[in-house]
Amino acid sequence: MPPDRDAAPGSALLSVHELSKTYRSAGADHQVLRDVDLDVRNGEIVCVVGASGAGKTTLMRCISGLLAPTSGEVLFDGARVERPPAHLAVVFQDYSRSLLPWMSVLNNVVLPLRSQGLSRDRRTRGARTALEAVGIPSTHHGHYPWQLSGGMQQRVSIARAIAYGSKLLVMDEPFASVDAQTRADLEDLTLGLRDRLGVSIVLVTHDIDEAVYLADRVVVVGGSPAGVIETVSVPLGSPRDQIATKAKPEFVELRGHVFELIRQSLGASAGVGQEPS
Numbered sequence: 001m002p003p004d005r006d007a008a009p010g011s012a013l014l015s016v017h018e019l020s021k022t023y024r025s026a027g028a029d030h031q032v033l034r035d036v037d038l039d040v041r042n043g044e045i046v047c048v049v050g051a052s053g054a055g056k057t058t059l060m061r062c063i064s065g066l067l068a069p070t071s072g073e074v075l076f077d078g079a080r081v082e083r084p085p086a087h088l089a090v091v092f093q094d095y096s097r098s099l100l101p102w103m104s105v106l107n108n109v110v111l112p113l114r115s116q117g118l119s120r121d122r123r124t125r126g127a128r129t130a131l132e133a134v135g136i137p138s139t140h141h142g143h144y145p146w147q148l149s150g151g152m153q154q155r156v157s158i159a160r161a162i163a164y165g166s167k168l169l170v171m172d173e174p175f176a177s178v179d180a181q182t183r184a185d186l187e188d189l190t191l192g193l194r195d196r197l198g199v200s201i202v203l204v205t206h207d208i209d210e211a212v213y214l215a216d217r218v219v220v221v222g223g224s225p226a227g228v229i230e231t232v233s234v235p236l237g238s239p240r241d242q243i244a245t246k247a248k249p250e251f252v253e254l255r256g257h258v259f260e261l262i263r264q265s266l267g268a269s270a271g272v273g274q275e276p277s
């Protein structure tokens with residue numbers, strides 16, 4: 001289950017080079033991203049923030065191999081991404097659509113392991129270990145996803161990603177559909193998984209507090225077409241705490257800085273279809 005612990009910490013696991021994306025629909029071109037450069041190092045959490053409609057989901061889909069860039073490239077684990085790579089897992093906001101409702105929680109996590117050539121027993125053990133790592137007790141492994149709360153369902157999605165041995169989790173607004181306390185719990189779960197398993201994470205959020213709380217670096221995207229406005233380092237150390245970390249003057253300063261960058265990007269692209277988050 002753990003990703004490659006031998007990978008050099010600090011080396012780039014994911015590199016996005018001069019990525020541009022233009023959608024072509026109804027005979028019209030709409031360039032969404034221009035020359036985006038971004039990397040995620042081993043064991044790092046990078047949060048991507050930007051105005052609504054800036055192109056964050058488009059960027060995540062290109063990173064995940066679900067969408068081809070118009071130009072530029074994505075390298076994951078040293079190879080060019082041309083389709084969804086093994087050891088890269090995507091966690092979407094809408095957990096109810098990513099889990100199969102007719103399968104038990106356990107079988108939802110076992111399913112992707114079938115392609116790994118493991119024995120049935122190993123698959124089941126791996127899935128149970130992952131579910132317990134995300135706080136789903138064994139009493140719930142036989143439940144159907146729809147019998148669980150939204151937060152628990154999102155935990156199952158995350159369990160599925162780590163059971164597969166993913167080195168990189170691509171998370172697109174993963175906690176946007178849960179209540180505030182569940183959201184805080186899931187943020188802390190995410191930090192814990194990175195610390196315990198060494199998994200790297202790139203996470204899109206509209207919540208600037210969440211971005212600064214989770215990230216080693218916050219990448220602010222904006223403009224039209226969107227590019228990287230600034231990559232903000234977050235030297236808040238570890239472990240982080242929902243109350244103590246957010247009360248630090250450095251946290252407050254970083255949050256204000258990121259907020260200001262997004263506000264400026266909106267001013268720069270006013271009238272071109274982006275909305276404040």
Ligand SMILES: Nc1ncnc2c1ncn2[C@@H]1O[C@H](COP(=O)(O)OP(=O)(O)OP(=O)(O)O)[C@@H](O)[C@H]1O
Pocket residue numbers: 023024025030032050051052053054055056057058059273
């Ligand atoms: N398949 C598509 N075809 C054409 N245009 C698209 C397509 N997908 C997205 N777009 C457009 O690309 C732009 C960026 O969309 P995207 O969903 O990537 O932004 P976002 O930053 O993730 O937005 P939000 O924060 O609201 O989720 C939007 O103007 C959107 O309408």
